[in-house]
Amino acid sequence: MLAAGYLGQRVVDGIDLEVRPGEAVAIIGSNGAGKTTLFRAIAGLLRPMAGRVILDGRDVTRWPAQRMAKAGVAYVPAERHLFGAMTVKTNLMLGAYPTRPDRETLESVFEIFPLLRERLQQRAVTLSGGQQQMLAVARALMGRPRLLMLDEPSTGLAPKLAKDAFDALAGLKGTGVTLLVAEQQVPLALSVADRGYVLENGRISLDGTPRELDQNPEVRRAYLGIG
Numbered sequence: 001m002l003a004a005g006y007l008g009q010r011v012v013d014g015i016d017l018e019v020r021p022g023e024a025v026a027i028i029g030s031n032g033a034g035k036t037t038l039f040r041a042i043a044g045l046l047r048p049m050a051g052r053v054i055l056d057g058r059d060v061t062r063w064p065a066q067r068m069a070k071a072g073v074a075y076v077p078a079e080r081h082l083f084g085a086m087t088v089k090t091n092l093m094l095g096a097y098p099t100r101p102d103r104e105t106l107e108s109v110f111e112i113f114p115l116l117r118e119r120l121q122q123r124a125v126t127l128s129g130g131q132q133q134m135l136a137v138a139r140a141l142m143g144r145p146r147l148l149m150l151d152e153p154s155t156g157l158a159p160k161l162a163k164d165a166f167d168a169l170a171g172l173k174g175t176g177v178t179l180l181v182a183e184q185q186v187p188l189a190l191s192v193a194d195r196g197y198v199l200e201n202g203r204i205s206l207d208g209t210p211r212e213l214d215q216n217p218e219v220r221r222a223y224l225g226i227g
């Protein structure tokens, strides 16, 4: 169970969420549902108001973000926070900090995002939105995370680019990294997820496989505009 919020007010509450090693899990929720708040609480950027965060059986609830990062939890915010004036290469190198960037990791990142190899000398700010999203994920991967948390990777992307970004994310599956993705576009979320949770007004209202969620009448009505 986890609760978090601001100024004494709980924004997310009673959250029971499990992500198993190697899984891709989606958190589906519309604007203001509490996705970012939940992610910040898990990543150590916001102090939980109640409940616990457990990583590999260890209670990490009050660990600050840096310690969580060191333990292998990478958080990519919706705004991406790239170093815009710096090159793709520098962004990738900084992603490995505080460890040294190694060839092998870089090669594995290029395998998933081949375009970045050709753009190493380009400044991050001059990449397209979709390319910036890929760079943000690639940069996080340079730190060899065990859990990669992506907050609305589709933010600011045209439908085609968002789909490309999610196709690339699907390429992460089976590479050993565990994925937790917050997304309000249900078809995108379900395209990459093994399981999903629906977050509504700070509470988990539903969970299931992509097929179960896609066929759920509530989900169809509220998120897909069907029925």
Ligand SMILES: Nc1ncnc2c1ncn2[C@@H]1O[C@H](COP(=O)(O)OP(=O)(O)OP(=O)(O)O)[C@@H](O)[C@H]1O
Pocket (backbone or CB within 6 Å): 006, 011, 029, 030, 031, 032, 033, 034, 035, 036, 037, 038, 184
């Ligand atoms: N720093 C803050 N201080 C006070 N309230 C906040 C703060 N950040 C978020 N909130 C509130 O918490 C609620 C959930 O916000 P949150 O950003 O977690 O939602 P979200 O699901 O990520 O939405 P979106 O899809 O728009 O990013 C909202 O009502 C928001 O106004």
Ligand SMILES: [Mg+2]
Pocket (backbone or CB within 6 Å): 035, 036, 037, 078, 151, 152
């Ligand atoms: Mg958000």
